Amino acid sequence: MADDVTMRVWRGDADGGDFAEFTLPAQEGEVVLDVIHRIQATEAGDLACRWNCKAGKCGSCSAEINGRPRLMCMTRMDQLPEGPVTVAPMRTFPIIRDLVTDVSFNFEVAKSVPAFAPPPRPEEGYRMAQIDIERGQEFRKCIECFMCQDVCHVIRDHEDNKPQYAGPRFFIRYAELEMHPLDTNDRRELLRQQGGLGMCNITKCCTEVCPEHIKITDNAIIPMKERVVDATYDPVAWLGRKILRRKKATPQQAVTHGA
Amino acid sequence: MSVGGATITPVQLGGARGGPSARTLRKDRWWVQPTITVVLLTAFVVYSTWAVFVNKDYYVGAVAHRDLISPFFSPCVTGSCVAGAHGTFFVIYWWHITPALLILLGPLSFRVTCYYYRRAYYRGFWQSPPACAVADAHTGYTGETRFPLILQNLHRYFLYVALMFNTILTIDAVTAFRLPGDGGIGVSLGSLVLSANAILLWAYTLSCHAARHLCGGHVNTFSRHPIRYRIWKTLTPLNARHMQLAWASLIFVALTDLYVRLVAAGVFTDPKIF
């Protein structure tokens, strides 16, 4: 291992900024967040970064390390290539300062997803089979690091799409609710029209960056695209609904369901 | 109590983007993957176009004691097909250009709308995005919400078409074990090539995301639909290898055509194994 590590850390705010270079002695078994903490404790006490658990469980310390979205607490220094390590804030969200971005977009989207709507709870509790909840359990591993939202080019490169795009994190939320064995709501049209599922062109970057290894594209987005096809695009399914006089829920109905 | 507010409000937020305005900060060779995709897909298109329009050497018949047909030309349903190659009960006489053009539309539509290939060509050709955390090459973006890309949603119908072709190519593979005028049934390298091609195509088709949905993925309570759950559970690991199967079957279908073509052109004879 080299004796020194050099970090190029973005410093700045909404008015602009630049990379600042810090060189400090390497220590064994360090992750990027350890080095950032050492910089804070010595050279730059006001270097802004978010972190909480430092064990890959809370999803706070997302940043772009050498250009790729990573959790700083889960990225070992000795696994990065030789040379300076670039640490930049997540690109998709407005910057607050240094490595901290304003991720409130995600909290706003969260509000727009209609909650779980179960039937009334029986006296002795709900019954669900393990095989019926396993798909949902995979999606509920999500630690909300928002790196899938960050890497998704639909909003990363096209700011104007944000108002009508929920993003991968919330596609798995929709999938979890729609696949729930007890849920009574139908959010497919809401997901198509307001969630912007059709904007996703399944280039799978969300799956690539997910620190929880959730198969976002294969297990949530594509199955939801197929369910939207059932609800909207499939001509035979449309005919079936006409004959059987069934209706799919409108976005409005999905939002007011059970209220 | 209001649940999420009774109205649908678009998310509107301000704030300036931070960080450097570089196209990407990645230092690895992110361009390798899309380049490989472009090269392979282009090679396939060039080869298949040539094979389609050269319109000969796609069938090895009784003269050579074989019954091998190129997957590009099967089912050979036009009147212009070489003797022995065309279908028995259904023949289109008004189609005069190469029959492969008509035939390839089926499998092609399945591959073009396939969730994996979409990823491959959106990244490789359309550069939207070329790689993760590398900027999109286009300023505007509407995804698959408008014509023509909205038609990608019809993928499941092309799945049915692909299943039909798989059946036909399976019959082709089975009949390739008949060696006319050469002792009835036997195994030749050509018959094995056609069999392997059919198996790969089945594996690719069944690993399709639409198949996984239609066979069971649409069910919410697996516990009440044990058979659909079994099928879904079987297809799921296959689906995880959809990309590998897409490439393997694509390359192999071209190699199968090449094999039949070389035998038909008399470059070498199809060796009989036993």
Place this chain on the structure above:
Amino acid sequence: MTEYETHDYDVIVIGAGGAGLRAAIEAKDRGLRTALICKSLLGKAHTVMAEGGVAAAMGNVYAEDSWQVHFRDTMRGGKMLNNWRMAQLHAMESPDRVQELEAWGALFDRTTDGRILQRDFGGHRYARLAHVGDRTGLELIRTLQQRAVAMDIDVFMECKILRLLSDADGVVSGAVGYWRATGEMVVFSARSTVIATGGAGKSWKYTSNSWECTGDGHAMSLWAGADLIDMECVQFHPTGMVWPLSVRGILVTEGVRGDGGVLRNSEGKRFMFEYVADMFRAETAESEEEADRWYEDHSAGRRPPELLPRDEVARAINTEVKSGRGTPHGGVFLDIASRRSAEVIRRRLPSMYHQFMELAGVDITHEPMEVGPTCHYIMGGVRVDAETAAATVPGLFVAGEAAGGMHGSNRLGGNSLSDLLVFGRRAGIGASDFATGRSGQVVPNQAEIDRTVDEALAPFTRDEGENPYQVHHDLQDTMQTLVGIIRTQSELDEALEKLDELTSRASRVAVGGGRSYNPGWNLATDLPAMLTVSRCVTLGARDRRESRGGHTREDFPNADPEFGKVNLVQRQPSGGGMDEEIKIGPEPIPEMPDELKALFEETH
């Protein structure tokens, strides 16, 4: 005078971990104007770290389980120092609290007949922990978070609360703090205030707690005039990783020792043989050879000394380190690499192996681990009324780790998540009822606001001063070495002197940069609470001259029945903030009614 924004609510909840979320949901559900305030983003609180499960006597796996058995397990685990009524309510209500999470979308692992699966855990007589793999805490916080979002509760994220505010009658009436993003001050006025700020582990060097766990709620309650109890009762794990940095604080399960791992000092000596107390001598191996035979065949030898009870092991590690035979980073070596084949280690300890490999490149099949006592949980906290979670000052309610009494002197695994739910809800009800009954305008004390704002901004006004990171570092060193897992009179006295010095240094910290998202300044504003809580723990540890549960005194190694009857209560009688001296004294613990006492006699 500094400008600040103001908000007015019926109920404010400070802290958005499990308890805070549950309290806010309850208050909102009762139709009150409710605000939830948290220091981090919503859903990042330390609750996500809980792995084991939620303890609730639902009887899904063992039908014979009941609240009475759960109650008894909890009281015994806490060495009978618990508030019996809290333990009783907790055991009675936790099944309902778990069930209700399912209606809000939680997906617990299932039994074959579709009910919630429950797992075994130390100290619980029956398998009773509802769980989701090893991420139960995440499931709990996400479920509550999604429920809170669906109810449209106002959430103030990344908002650090500095002090509680009182009105002219001494009723708690809100709080003052600042937005971390901008550094701008903000004042909340509220008819009732709920504290659910969690733990205080960040005052120790080796801790499993996140940066947030600075004991803000403990300290703010004390400053507001509330009583704290049993602050000396802090749960340590004897073997947490101390090095490398990337895995510091991660706990190493006892399973490593059970599977053949041994403790060695820096001289390579397997030192545990020298620390076998008389009472364990008969059942403990005398030589390495005998101990090693035990692993193969339990009848061929006596137990290895590495498997002595938790506090015995901790005391031995503590003594080795203090005698200068520790590792360079203040721990000892836990060696399994030289004793078991790589294949066996990987098979027996798969998650441990992968975690250390992935996070630190430490290969436990090749090299020993550096471990030491690691701070994990504080049982002590704000004295509350069991029914309403009301603190001893009006208008203040406390739930979760910040509250004391529930766990006595030691907490059972799985009881913290259920504690959050049961008393989070009760605090929500208590706060709602109080807010509804409170009449007139709520007017927080302006002088308190002004003073707090001035104090908070003071570090910017100093050109030269202490580095807050350095003060924090030294505080952690002090608490780790002097008020750690094993305590003794002389060290506690020394700690109090050092805390005086650190408090004076903390009053001189200077920070650079601006107010917007400035971690150095944020840390500076966390220091007062950390120092106050550290002092309370030290005072309690000094005065509890016995060993009980999570509190172990080298010089008083046994439990003293007289101390078993009292809580050590700490308060600042006039609510004078940091400057006022803390008074400490014993007060009798509430006496259990006879029918509950009978539960403990039955089994004998």
